[in-house]
Amino acid sequence: MTSATQPEKMPSAEAGRIPLVSRAAGQPTTIVAVGEVRFGAEKVVVIGGPCAVENPDQIRTIAQEVAAAGGSMLRGGAWKPRTNPYAFQGLGRQGLEMLAAARQASGLPFVTEVLDPRDVAVAAEVADMLQIGSRNVQNFPLLREVGASGKPVLLKRGMMTTIDEWLNAAEYILAAGSRDVVFCERGIRTFETALRNTLDLGAIAVLRERTHLPIVVDPSHAAGSRKYVPTLARAAVAAGADGLLIETHNNPDLALSDGEQSLTPAEFAELTTSCRAIARAVGRDL
Ligand code: PEP
Ligand code: MN
Numbered sequence: 304m305t306s307a308t309q310p311e312k313m314p315s316a317e318a319g320r321i322p323l324v325s326r327a328a329g330q331p332t333t334i335v336a337v338g339e340v341r342f343g344a345e346k347v348v349v350i351g352g353p354c355a356v357e358n359p360d361q362i363r364t365i366a367q368e369v370a371a372a373g374g375s376m377l378r379g380g381a382w383k384p385r386t387n388p389y390a391f392q393g394l395g396r397q398g399l400e401m402l403a404a405a406r407q408a409s410g411l412p413f414v415t416e417v418l419d420p421r422d423v424a425v426a427a428e429v430a431d432m433l434q435i436g437s438r439n440v441q442n443f444p445l446l447r448e449v450g451a452s453g454k455p456v457l458l459k460r461g462m463m464t465t466i467d468e469w470l471n472a473a474e475y476i477l478a479a480g481s482r483d484v485v486f487c488e489r490g491i492r493t494f495e496t497a498l499r500n501t502l503d504l505g506a507i508a509v510l511r512e513r514t515h516l517p518i519v520v521d522p523s524h525a526a527g528s529r530k531y532v533p534t535l536a537r538a539a540v541a542a543g544a545d546g547l548l549i550e551t552h553n554n555p556d557l558a559l560s561d562g563e564q565s566l567t568p569a570e571f572a573e574l575t576t577s578c579r580a581i582a583r584a585v586g587r588d589l
Contacts, residue, residue, distance in 0.1 A: 323477035326515040333515045335483045337432045337455050338412040340375050342485045343517035347582045347589040348546035352378035354561035356398035364553050366409035368568035373575040377413040384438045391559040399429045420448040427452040437461045440472050450479025459487045486518045490525030499527020502535050507542045519546035523564045533574050540581040
């Protein structure tokens with residue numbers, strides 16, 4: 304019997320192969336549906352929202368602003384992976400409830416990160432999509448747990464993860480029973496320190512060839528500074544991304560995490576307008 308934590312026995316000939324993730328010759332891009340949102344279809348999906356859920360008013364207000372500005376999905380962390388153990392760690396289950404209320408008020412489905420396999424079931428009951436963050440891309444028990452949760456998964460690239468390791472991580476999720484994984488490039492660590500990370504747009508071209516699954520780009524965690532986000536977002540759409548993940552906050556200066564890279568709702572609206580023009584130029588819409 305297969306469980307979320309017990310791997311299925313594989314014939315040895317399968318070892319090293321990633322049959323579920325790989326694109327077969329002529330295979331079209333798989334469309335991953337999250338409510339009415341469709342990753343991999345003609346329309347580029349824009350996910351907006353704060354790094355962390357901070358209180359009910361904050362997440363509801365931002366959700367409504369994101370919806371009004373053309374965003375089609377909400378994000379917000381209830382559990383936050385923080386470098387420092389004394390930094391704000393998120394509101395946990397209460398944060399999930401606030402996200403559900405914001406969904407109700409805005410009509411937007413939401414994605415939220417899970418850090419702990421023990422929280423996957425409770426998150427899956429409420430969330431529309433589960434996020435695996437960069438720091439957990441090779442947390443194999445967690446990958447199996449989300450793969451068995453029945454929810455679509457947004458799989459961030461690790462800051463030190465090769466494309467091959469990232470593809471294998473997605474295979475873990477599919478091998479646990481899921482059919483719905485969306486890759487999210489968010490920048491990798493290089494020698495360059497002028498930006499928080501180096502956005503690897505080449506990864507879009509490689510993934511497009513190697514996998515049938517959709518690809519989203521998160522320019523916020525790559526840039527680390529809001530002034531660079533629109534440029535990276537436009538480049539991602541031009542390179543064929545199926546979606547964007549943009550950290551957005553109604554008061555970035557007071558944000559409890561990642562305020563420096565968060566756009567205001569007005570900046571978010573400008574970004575969607577400029578990215579729409581690029582999307583149309585490359586045969587998509589937004
Ligand atoms: C986030 O999305 O807020 C986050 C923590 O991202 P990453 O895992 O890419 O650092
Ligand atoms: Mn963040």
